[in-house]
Amino acid sequence: MDFLQIVSASKHYQTPEGPPVKALDGVTIDVKNNEFLTLLGPSGCGKTTLLKCIAGFEDLDSGDLILGGKSLRDVPAHRRPFNTVFQNYALFPHMTVIQNVGYGLDVAGVAKAERDRRVGEALELVGLAGFGGRRPSQLSGGQQQRVALARSLVLKPKVLLLDEPLSALDRKMREAMQIELKTLQHAVGITFVFVTHDQEEALAMSDRIAVLSQGRLQQLDTPTGIYDRPANGFVANFVGTSNLFVGTITARNGESVTLETANGRQLRATGNRFQIGDQVRLVLRPEHLKILAPGEGPDRDGSVIQGRIKETVFVGSTIQVHADVGFGRTVILLHPHDNRNAQREIAPGAEVRIGYAAESAHLIAVADD
Amino acid sequence: MRGKRFRPWSALLNGYGLLFLAFLYLPLGLIVVYSFNANPINMAEWTGFTLDWYATIFRGASTEGNFDAAFTESPERIFGVIRNSFLVALCAASVATVIGTATAIALARYRFFGKRFYQALLLLPMLVPDIVLGIALLIFFVGAGIELGLMTIIIGHITFLSSYVFVVVSARLAGMDTTLEQASADLGAGPLTTFRRVTLPQIMPGVVGGFLLAFIISLDDVVITYFIAGVGSQTLPLFILAMMRRGLRPQITALAVLILLFSLTVASIGLILRNRKS
Numbered sequence: 001m002d003f004l005q006i007v008s009a010s011k012h013y014q015t016p017e018g019p020p021v022k023a024l025d026g027v028t029i030d031v032k033n034n035e036f037l038t039l040l041g042p043s044g045c046g047k048t049t050l051l052k053c054i055a056g057f058e059d060l061d062s063g064d065l066i067l068g069g070k071s072l073r074d075v076p077a078h079r080r081p082f083n084t085v086f087q088n089y090a091l092f093p094h095m096t097v098i099q100n101v102g103y104g105l106d107v108a109g110v111a112k113a114e115r116d117r118r119v120g121e122a123l124e125l126v127g128l129a130g131f132g133g134r135r136p137s138q139l140s141g142g143q144q145q146r147v148a149l150a151r152s153l154v155l156k157p158k159v160l161l162l163d164e165p166l167s168a169l170d171r172k173m174r175e176a177m178q179i180e181l182k183t184l185q186h187a188v189g190i191t192f193v194f195v196t197h198d199q200e201e202a203l204a205m206s207d208r209i210a211v212l213s214q215g216r217l218q219q220l221d222t223p224t225g226i227y228d229r230p231a232n233g234f235v236a237n238f239v240g241t242s243n244l245f246v247g248t249i250t251a252r253n254g255e256s257v258t259l260e261t262a263n264g265r266q267l268r269a270t271g272n273r274f275q276i277g278d279q280v281r282l283v284l285r286p287e288h289l290k291i292l293a294p295g296e297g298p299d300r301d302g303s304v305i306q307g308r309i310k311e312t313v314f315v316g317s318t319i320q321v322h323a324d325v326g327f328g329r330t331v332i333l334l335h336p337h338d339n340r341n342a343q344r345e346i347a348p349g350a351e352v353r354i355g356y357a358a359e360s361a362h363l364i365a366v367a368d369d
Numbered sequence: 370m371r372g373k374r375f376r377p378w379s380a381l382l383n384g385y386g387l388l389f390l391a392f393l394y395l396p397l398g399l400i401v402v403y404s405f406n407a408n409p410i411n412m413a414e415w416t417g418f419t420l421d422w423y424a425t426i427f428r429g430a431s432t433e434g435n436f437d438a439a440f441t442e443s444p445e446r447i448f449g450v451i452r453n454s455f456l457v458a459l460c461a462a463s464v465a466t467v468i469g470t471a472t473a474i475a476l477a478r479y480r481f482f483g484k485r486f487y488q489a490l491l492l493l494p495m496l497v498p499d500i501v502l503g504i505a506l507l508i509f510f511v512g513a514g515i516e517l518g519l520m521t522i523i524i525g526h527i528t529f530l531s532s533y534v535f536v537v538v539s540a541r542l543a544g545m546d547t548t549l550e551q552a553s554a555d556l557g558a559g560p561l562t563t564f565r566r567v568t569l570p571q572i573m574p575g576v577v578g579g580f581l582l583a584f585i586i587s588l589d590d591v592v593i594t595y596f597i598a599g600v601g602s603q604t605l606p607l608f609i610l611a612m613m614r615r616g617l618r619p620q621i622t623a624l625a626v627l628i629l630l631f632s633l634t635v636a637s638i639g640l641i642l643r644n645r646k647s
Contacts, residue, residue, distance in 0.1 A: 057551050078554040078563075090552035094570045103566075104556035155556065 003191065004031040004054075004159060009063035010215075011049055023049040025215035026063070031159070032208075036185050036192045040202040041212035042238065047195045050212070051161050054193065056080045067158065083152035084161040088168070089144045091136035097123070097147050098132035104155045122154035125184070142173045149181075153188060162194045166201065178205050199239045203227065211235050227285075232364055236283045243284040243331045246366060249276050256301060256358060263327040268303045269361035279366040286320070288360035289333035291352050298355030305354045307331060312346060319346060323354060397629065404622040412619065422623035441620055442612065454588055454605040457519060461526035462583035468527070469534025469583075470576055474568070477542040478550075492536070494529040502529060503596035510597060517599035525597045526587045533586060534579035541575025574642060581639040585632060 006029040012020040024046045031037055039047040052058040054065060056077030065072040072080060083104070091100050099106075101122055105115045123129050126146035136144055145165060152160055162181075166174045182205050185192050196202055202209050203223045211218040211226065211234075219231040230236035233244060245267055247259035255270050259280055267282055274280055290299070298304050307323035310330065314320075318334040325331050333354060335346055403412045407419035429443050475481075476488055494502065506525045507517075515521060549571065553563040569576070591606045598607060605628070612621055 055551075055555060057554075076554070077551070078557050078559055082555075084552070084555045086548050086552060088546070088548060090546065090548040092549060092552070092567060103553070103558075107556060107558040107562055107566075151556065 003033040003068070005029075005064075005066040006031070006050070006054070007064040007066060009050060009053060009060050009065070011046075011053060011058065011061045022215045024053070024060070024063075027212070027215070027217045028063075029210055029217065029220060031191060031193065034189050034191055035207040036182065036194065036205060038194045038196060038202040038206040038209045039212060040196060040199060040209050040239070041218075042197055044214075045212040046215040047197075047212050048163060049215075051084075051163055051193065051195050054159070055082055055084050055161050081158040082161055083155055083157040084163065085145075085148045085152055085165045087164045089136075089148040089165075091144055091147055091151070093136055095135075096132065097128065097134050097136070097139070100136065100147055101132075101151045101154055103151065108155075118154055119150075122150040125153065125187070126150045141169055142177065145169065145177065149184070153184075153190070156188075157190060159191045159193055162192060164195055164197070166196070167198075174201075181205060203239070209239075211238065213238070229362055230283060230364065233281055236281075236362075236364065241286050241332055243286070243289070243333075245282040245284070247280060247282065249274050249278050249280060252276055257363070259363075265305070265327075266303065267305075267361070268301060268358045269363050270301075270359045271363040274363060274365070281364040281366055283362040283364060284331075284356055284360070286332045286334045287318075289331065289354050289356050291321070291333070291335055291346065292355045296353075296355070299357035301358040302356045302361070303358075305331065307352055307354055309346065309348050309350045309352060311348060321346060321352075323352060325354070400622050401626050401629075404619065404626045406619065409619055412617070412622070422619040423627075425620050426623055426627070441618070442608075447608075447624070450603050450605050450608040453519060453602060457522050457526060457594075457604060458584045458587040460523045461530055461587045462580050464523075464527050465530035465534050465583045466576060466580040468531040469579055470538045470572070472531070472535050473538035473542055474564075477539060478547075491532055494532045495536075499590075499592035503593040506593065507596040517597060517602070519599075519602045521597045521599065522594055522602060522604065525593055526590065529593070530583040530587060534576075534583050537579035537582060538572060538575045541572045541578075545571050577642050578639055581635055585635060588632075589628075 006027060009024050009027045010022070011024040012022045014020050027046070027050060029037075039050060041047045049058060053060050056072070056075065060073065067081070092103065095103065098116075098119055102115050102119045105118060110118070119132070120129070123132060126149050128143060128146050128150065131139065131143065131147075136147065139147065145168075148165070166177050166181075169177060178201060181192075181194075194202075194205065203226075206223055208220060208222055209226050210220045213234050219226055219235045221229070221231075226235060226239050230239065230242070236242040236244060245259075245261050245265065247261040247265070247267065249257050250260045250266075251258040252275070255272055256268065257271055257274060258266060258268050259282060260266055269282055292298065292304065305325050307325040309321055310324050311322040312319050312335075313322070314337070317337055319337050321333050321335050323331050323333065331354060404422055405418050405420070406412055406415055407417040407421070408414050425441050426447055427444055429441070472491060476484065476491075503525075506521075506528070510517060510521050545568075549567050550563055553567040554560075558566065589606050590604075591610060594604055594607060595610075598604065603611070609621060609624065612618070
């Protein structure tokens with residue numbers, strides 16, 4: 001059964017000059033119970049607007065929000081069973097941590113003894129037991145983040161909305177909080193709707209990701225689905241790094257297809273969605289490309305691209321290789337870092353043969369962009 | 370942090386700064402000195418230290434000594450007008466604080482038709498010359514058949530004090546994080562609870578500051594009050610003005626110093642409150 005349905009949600013903003021801007025354009029998402037759903041997109045894609053509309057801080061122009069079969073459009077923010085963790089945390093500066101966390105319970109008229117017990121539990125849950133008497137200004141960014149989480153979770157909302165809650169933290173703290181948030185979500189069994197522009201964060205934390213761009217839903221899928229089978233060029237470029245080749249399908253034999261680019265490059269791929277003559281985009285992830293040893297052929301029915309190494313970037317576990325493959329195109333691939341191998345051939349200027357397996361080449365219709 | 374140095378100019382600049390401070394505070398210093406001068410006729414001539422002038426305010430003029438009874442007001446009169454002034458200032462500043470704060474919130478948080486125009490209208494009472502406002506209020510009260518008295522002074526003061534409170538509270542609201550109110554609503558609080566428990570505590574320094582400002586302005590307003598005060602409803606500034614018509618007498622300087630002390634105290638309380646809240 002569907003839990004929270006976002007149906008053709010649309011909203012526009014009036015700009016001071018010029019035409020209205022569509023912040024949301026017919027977005028439909030079925031949010032499942034107990035899932036970690038991420039709204040991912042660049043700034044201005046509408047993800048925060050959608051979150052505000054779910055929370056009730058903004059109204060939709062058209063479309064609907066349905067929770068358990070009932071529309072939420074006429075329900076004001078303070079009556080919706082959702083709670084929000086704000087980007088800047090929005091902790092009440094004039095209240096202590098205990099008062100902040102207990103605020104929602106207090107407003108709801110929960111008796112003091114019960115309130116104290118639940119606030120204590122919530123602070124325990126986020127690892128802040130003993131910090132109850134402090135003011136928000138006496139806490140670090142990460143601790144404020146936890147107070148904001150506790151303040152929302154203590155009310156046991158049906159959905160917890162998180163608006164880029166990790167963006168103000170430094171990298172180490174952010175990575176720690178990513179794991180913590182995911183663990184927390186499993187522990188409390190509450191649906192999380194998480195907004196971020198950081199694709200690594202989205203891939204690391206989510207059960208499903210909704211990629212938004214220019215107010216439209218581009219793709220809704222699991223992290224691996226989004227990464228391995230991007231629905232269009234936008235998703236392929238925004239999530240992870242992609243090498244894209246545009247071409248026309250010239251041959252097809254069962255699952256195996258061949259496409260030819262405008263420069264006459266012949267590339268093979270696997271897929272059954274397309275016919276001979278279709279314009280397609282070939283997506284190759286850097287880790288699927290391999291520098292072939294002399295005499296070695298490409299894996300499983302794949303192709304070989306000739307190139308010359310332009311630049312190498314050592315990133316620790318791998319070496320990122322930028323190779324010029326002719327016609328002004330650069331391909332990015334990841335070469336395993338292994339100090340027992342002679343690294344001499346992986347150096348700028350070296351001529352290389354780059355191979356890939358046909359099944360790792362994903363095809364997108366050009367018209368889908 | 371160290372400022373820039375203007376070596377050739379620094380002596381000149383320091384001199385200018387001292388001169389300016391003297392320009393500001395010399396007259397005030399002079400009145401304090403005069404209030405302790407025993408010479409009852411010519412204040413500019415120092416004849417010895419005395420507290421007599423302060424004593425006359427609280428005890429009245431004694432029959433012996435060099436007091437000029439005709440030029441000395443009785444404590445009953447003085448404290449009568451002080452009571453009037455405080456009553457007016459307290460009532461007018463309180464009502465103006467409520468109106469000014471509510472208006473500031475309406476303009477800062479809501480969108481409505483004619484908002485800009487409304488905002489301009491609110492600031493106008495501060496710009497309209499006092500004498501015009503005074504005459505206008507007088508014409509209104511007389512036309513409406515309202516008897517002039519303390520009530521008309523209070524109403525008159527509310528009209529322009531609300532603008533001052535509005536400006537002070539607006540500045541505070543502009544600096545407040547609006548997501549705090551969203552967070553309150555998000556946690557289940559209705560608009561009234563949000564105002565009482567989140568918005569008001571956040572803007573309290575502005576509200577208190579606006580109240581104190583309104584209180585002080587009301588306390589020393591002469592021009593508008595002059596037009597709308599009734600026969601039996603004199604305030605302290607009007608009373609001093611009336612005393613001055615009979616000449617500048619030492620008792621007035623003592624009264625002025627007491628008013629100065631009171632204003633400084635109120636201003637200090639305001640500053641202390643503001644610093645403690647932020």
